[in-house]
Amino acid sequence: MNDKKSMNFNDLEQWLNDRRVTEVECLVPDLTGVARGKILPRVKFTEDRGMRLPQSVVAMGVTGEFPESGPYYDVIDPTDKDMQLRPDPSTVRIVPWASDPTAQVIHDCFDHLGNLVPFAPRTVLRRVCDLFAAEGLQPIVAPELEFYLTARNTDPNTLLRAPIGRSGRAETSRQAYSIDAVNEFDPLFEEIYDYSDKMELNVDTLIHEIGAGQMEINFFHAEPLGLADEVFFFKRTVRESALRHDMYATFMAKPIAGEPGSAMHVHQSILNKATGKNIFSNEDGTPSDAFMHYIGGLQRYIPAAMVLVAPYVNSYRRLSRNTAAPINIEWGYDNRTVGIRSPISSPAARRVENRVIGADANPYVALAMTLACGYLGLKNKIKPKAEMKGDAYLSPYALPRSLGEALDWLRRESELHEVLGKEFITVYSEIKELEFDEFMKVISPWEREHLLLHV
The missing domain is CATH 3.30.590.10 (Glutamine synthetase/guanido kinase, catalytic domain)
Structure with a gap:
């Protein structure tokens, strides 16, 4: 991977050409580590060099839910504005199980001013490094x-x-x-x-x-x-x-x-x-x-x-x-x-x-x-x-x-x-609070077995 660390977009295009890639999986890891994004034809990927997705895509819970109100929306715009996603050329890989030549590239998340989105997982790790x-x-x-x-x-x-x-x-x-x-x-x-x-x-x-x-x-x-x-x-x-x-x-x-x-x-x-x-x-x-x-x-x-x-x-x-x-x-x-x-x-x-x-x-x-x-x-x-x-x-x-x-x-x-980052802590905490509330609505077999007729 050392040869990829300094890759730019021209290098990325050549890499895709050399492997005759016809589709590109444009990926962004969300808070759970799930791959979100879009699959683009190669031509559109080359033309756009990125894509747009709602802010909330990287800030949802494992159930796909969002908070209805609260501090979450002090960070995530209530109108769910778009992020600008830019590919990181150093992350490009082939998708070995795809039937057609397909590449996968991880993208970083930016706001409309060109700043990294502070609650995106890759941003948080970059911040600490x-x-x-x-x-x-x-x-x-x-x-x-x-x-x-x-x-x-x-x-x-x-x-x-x-x-x-x-x-x-x-x-x-x-x-x-x-x-x-x-x-x-x-x-x-x-x-x-x-x-x-x-x-x-x-x-x-x-x-x-x-x-x-x-x-x-x-x-x-x-x-x-x-x-x-x-x-x-x-x-x-x-x-x-x-x-x-x-x-x-x-x-x-x-x-x-x-x-x-x-x-x-x-x-x-x-x-x-x-x-x-x-x-x-x-x-x-x-x-x-x-x-x-x-x-x-x-x-x-x-x-x-x-x-x-x-x-x-x-x-x-x-x-x-x-x-x-x-x-x-x-x-x-x-x-x-x-x-x-x-x-x-x-x-x-x-x-x-x-x-x-x-x-x-x-x-x-x-x-x-x-x-x-x-x-x-x-x-x-x-x-x-x-x-x-x-x-x-x-x-x-x-x-x-x-x-x-x-x-x-x-x-x-x-x-x-x-x-x-305070924005990350706020979004992460609110999402986990939501997941915890969802879990507490479920009654487990242990509770039915030991509490149903004994308490």
């Missing part, structure tokens, strides 16, 4: 994304189950790191790797995670915006491939009761742009003050920022005891029970792994969140708690336990509002 750049720093990240393969399920009232593999049987037990269990789905994964290669996605290792039908893909480390784009593309790719093999792929945080949840662990380090050196290590190879301050920032601000990376009511089912997910923001070296882990590495590769982020998080918002917390730690020189050397699952909860509680915590943390 710009704060690091102003300090002469470059964040480097590497996501690890978990997901489940399930049998097709067209009835939301039916429990999900593992899909049938090559053997003709479904998994019924946990197969962590099993090669044979991965091989059950070789045709699917061969297609995923083939599609990823054609799309120039920098995917690395595929492993079988703990749950039945649960997989994990790792990405090579790179700069945040490009990697968020890759996660965005990868999610589309996995879902499409799974459907072609008569199964579903889901990035829900907790899709199956009794099985572990799915996370998006994010490894992160910070480079000095002038020297290219990792600021987390001193010259003698010992951990630097910056390393400790970054961890301190994560510990200080992650609890208030949880709704950004645990965005749905389902997300909090993952963040509970005995689910292989963190319940607090303790930190430690090579300790997978903590929320903030530092893997064993060379001084040059010293990094921090944020383990609280769910697979259901929007990748742009998730990276913006963890970098914002670390940035505030660096700026405010926040010292972390003492390293957790034991089992952090035995420590008290230190994260919000529900979507409603998480929203309250975010609203009170003004420093995060300044870093991520």
Whole structure:
């Protein structure tokens, strides 16, 4: 992807010509991470070099609803004005499953004055990266994304189950790191790797995670915006491939009761742009003050920022005891029970792994969140708690336990509002409040089973 970073529109046109592209999927990621946009004939794409969409397209809930009133409309114009969407040439990829030569290009959102729309997810991540750049720093990240393969399920009232593999049987037990269990789905994964290669996605290792039908893909480390784009593309790719093999792929945080949840662990380090050196290590190879301050920032601000990376009511089912997910923001070296882990590495590769982020998080918002917390730690020189050397699952909860509680915590943390942008926080919070209200209208089977005749 290095050759694409400096692409301009002329380069983009040549790229499309070389591949004889006839259609272009013009994409913009919304708050949930869903691809919105239009499919244009190549000629119209070339003539327009962009498109218009309503502001609300990137600011709707997962149900497609909008608030009827309130602070949302202090940011979103009540007349739902158009945004001007401009393609980012560096994001162009082929659509490998399309029957005709088709490209996909991610667009940035601008208002009529030419300013980036502040509540668009890509804008939020750009904003945080710009704060690091102003300090002469470059964040480097590497996501690890978990997901489940399930049998097709067209009835939301039916429990999900593992899909049938090559053997003709479904998994019924946990197969962590099993090669044979991965091989059950070789045709699917061969297609995923083939599609990823054609799309120039920098995917690395595929492993079988703990749950039945649960997989994990790792990405090579790179700069945040490009990697968020890759996660965005990868999610589309996995879902499409799974459907072609008569199964579903889901990035829900907790899709199956009794099985572990799915996370998006994010490894992160910070480079000095002038020297290219990792600021987390001193010259003698010992951990630097910056390393400790970054961890301190994560510990200080992650609890208030949880709704950004645990965005749905389902997300909090993952963040509970005995689910292989963190319940607090303790930190430690090579300790997978903590929320903030530092893997064993060379001084040059010293990094921090944020383990609280769910697979259901929007990748742009998730990276913006963890970098914002670390940035505030660096700026405010926040010292972390003492390293957790034991089992952090035995420590008290230190994260919000529900979507409603998480929203309250975010609203009170003004420093995060300044870093991520007040307009974004307002729109995001109002959308999540709407989703929470929608969920509360639904009566669950648990309530009917245990309350109907007992209370």
